Amino acid sequence: MTSSFLAWFWSESFWLPENASWAQLEHPPPGVEYPRVGEILYALPLAVVVFVLRLLFERLVAKPCAHILQIQAGVHRQAQPNAVLERVYQSKTSPEAKQLDGLSKQLDWDVRKIQRWFRVRRNQDKPSLQTKFCESMWRLTFYLGIFTYAVHHLWVSPWTWNTRLCWDNYPFQHQSPQQFNHYVAELAFYWSLMFSQFTDIKRKDFFIMLVHHLATIVLITFSYANNMLRVGTLVMCVHDASDIFLEAAKLANYAKYQRLCDGLFVVFSISFFIARLVIFPFWLIHSVLIESWEISGPYQSWWLFSGLLLVLQTLHIIWFYLIARIAIKAIFKGKVEKDDRSDIESSSDDDIHSNNSKHPSKTSGTTTNINGENHDH
Template structure:
């Protein structure tokens, strides 16, 4: 274990040249540097935040949902069936037609009845609009607070206005004021914490926090059925997302981590890993931007923003009506094709009453 620890914490990987862990372990009086062990403090903090979230959703978000008349939908529950339940828990999607026919014969049920059972069973596991409203309200509040705190702190920091300040006197930089701020991250910020890239880490975090709360605000408006407000917030979110992730991040953040840091402290092994992670993040930004642009395009074409994928609570009555109508139309079409003169003696065409009725149902 000692050999493994020595290999993992190799100073020549984590730190610039001529800097050792011992240099950071014995700072001057009143100064303290980050240590990897500090990250374990995130565990009790995470539990505390989780408890706060539960109280927030029950005591604040719940009453807000009631005020906006957002209620829990009452979906039809599937009747208990051990055979179908076993199949449902063993697959990740609806069974195909071959399995449906097999289950239909095994249970002596109509195929449509089996399909209906799986539809009702899936709906039981979907969160209600009220639940998603409370979740989004919590994330909106949390993201807004984190972003506001980040801006408040960084506004007074010299490295927000001159990113070269991130690398002067590195890694001998005080950690205390950014300790709580960095516990809110998991992977990339944890890495920046271990090797004391706190200043540039705070810039990365602030850039990413700037648009998250707007997305949650748009979701809240969507769940509350304020469609125009939802569309407006989504547009503002999209603009800010593109600006921060495709312009500010690459031309401000990546510029300092790749070029300014190279000039001031020079590259070293963990420097390469840190920048690779940041570049991977930029690739994700491009992918996410494409997805957002696609949603925005669809919204413009049909006049409103797409619903949250999880909000597609399937309406049994609507789907059953649609399925039944389609089957009726297919049956009528088969009869029409089988008859040389078609139904109602129309020489191969539906009579006007028959066609209008089937078209309307479909």
């Protein structure tokens, strides 16, 4: 049963052009290396190493930086111990009005007091600015490092400047050590995100990001298996470019450097537009849809990958619309504010009134999202 499934799943007629077979890719000519599917499994143990490195980096590098910038861990106000409310909280962190009325009668508490208890209890589970700072600093370090490495080897690659060469003699193209390292590093990073997804800051888009990371892993793995390394490394490099400025803007936001945050977010918006709405569609998608069709012709998995790239481009357009709204506000109103997915909620209406009195510039009804994730390879 297993062998039949694997034979069907790895069908050559689906994954490879008509002139190619798995046997040919497994036995390259002397001095030539082709990708082997088994080699990509190195990313799994490396993902554990990446996860451990992240923990060390956050403790030994990011946290001291946070202390220098006076970003403290902070201690949230503790909710009054209550076994009944705690059981409800474990199943639903924001009870509906009908459930609140029932709890009010059961405990002989005012509904407003119960609502306040749930707000305080939710805040206990919220991460501190220091935790978010350390997470973003790790991501910035990775994106900056992998982007620099990618540019270093892609700059001297002829297919970077002539994308038709991405399909020259495809799929029988030599795999360089730099391409292998790039792929394995990106895949290990996203596997580590899968591990840490359950320990990182919990946001409202938890399941969306979980599916996104899984889809990214699938795309990287299968593009490696059928030797789309040339265009694959270009796609990953283009996406990493703008993420650098996003994470930098987050760090400035957590450190309360508002002008720097606004400036970096505007730069992020511009880089996002250039990388994902200009270079990606008119350079890379054009190469996949037009140049590969002309040179190697379409095959079954070609339709799958092309469709996924077009879906991704659609998401880019939607995301850029949302990003542009924030950037315009930063330019004309001079502020990019907090993350509406993960910032601390006010523990009472009195706290809200107090905070707004101290910071009248932050009383607008709409909160702009700077800390939204954009890891959309």
